[in-house]
Amino acid sequence: MYQVTTKATKITSTDWQNTNSAFQKILQGGPLPRWGSVIKQVNDDGVDILEQMIFIPERVPENDSAEALATVTLQARNLSAALQRQTAARVFICPAKRTPSGDFKQSDDQRLMIKTLSTCLRLKPDFLTLFASDGDYAPMVWELREWGIRTEVVGRNVAGELREAAYHVVDLEKLLEAIAAEETA
Numbered sequence: 001m002y003q004v005t006t007k008a009t010k011i012t013s014t015d016w017q018n019t020n021s022a023f024q025k026i027l028q029g030g031p032l033p034r035w036g037s038v039i040k041q042v043n044d045d046g047v048d049i050l051e052q053m054i055f056i057p058e059r060v061p062e063n064d065s066a067e068a069l070a071t072v073t074l075q076a077r078n079l080s081a082a083l084q085r086q087t088a089a090r091v092f093i094c095p096a097k098r099t100p101s102g103d104f105k106q107s108d109d110q111r112l113m114i115k116t117l118s119t120c121l122r123l124k125p126d127f128l129t130l131f132a133s134d135g136d137y138a139p140m141v142w143e144l145r146e147w148g149i150r151t152e153v154v155g156r157n158v159a160g161e162l163r164e165a166a167y168h169v170v171d172l173e174k175l176l177e178a179i180a181a182e183e184t185a
Helices: 015-027 035-041 066-087 110-125 135-146 160-165 172-184
Strands: 008-015 047-055 091-096 095-097 104-105 125-132 150-157 166-173
Touching: 008 015, 008 066, 008 110, 015 047, 015 150, 015 172, 035 066, 047 066, 047 110, 066 091, 091 110, 110 125, 110 135, 125 135, 135 150, 135 160, 150 160, 150 172, 166 172
Parallel strands: 008 047, 008 125, 047 091, 125 150, 150 166
Antiparallel strands: 095 104
C-alpha cells in the first residue's frame, strides 16, 4: 500500500504601502528585514508557496508635467524591479487615477482584491497569507472562506472586521521581533 503525502499550499498577497509603512514605524529607521526572512516566519516547512504577489501604488505626481509623471513612473518601475529581484514575487504597479474633482485615487486595494481572488480561485491553495491591515479586505477574506481557503493576516493594528474574517492573525511587530532574535542567535 502506498502512502501519499501532500504538502499544504499557500499564496501570499502583500499590500506593500501598508506593510512597508508598518515596517518603518516598528523599526524606527532601522534596516528592513530580508523578505525571505519574513516569508519564512509565516511559512511552515510543510507548505508549498504557489504564488507571491506584491501590490505597490504608483505615487501621485507633484504636477501634471511630463517630467513629474515620468519621475513617478520611473520610481514605481525601479521599486518593482528591486522587489522582484529580492522576493521572487510578481509585483503589480497600481496607478493613481485622477477623479473628476481633480484629486487622485489609488487603486491598489481594489487591484489586490481582484487579483488575489482570481489567483486563489484558479490555483485553489489551502491558505492565503495576506500582508495587510485594512478592513476593506474583509469581504474578500469571507469570500475565500466560503471556497474553503483559509486566510492568515499579517499586519499591524489589524482592523476588527478583517481580524474577525481571518483564520489566523499574526502581529507584524512580534513577527519582526522573532526575525531579529533569529538573526542575532
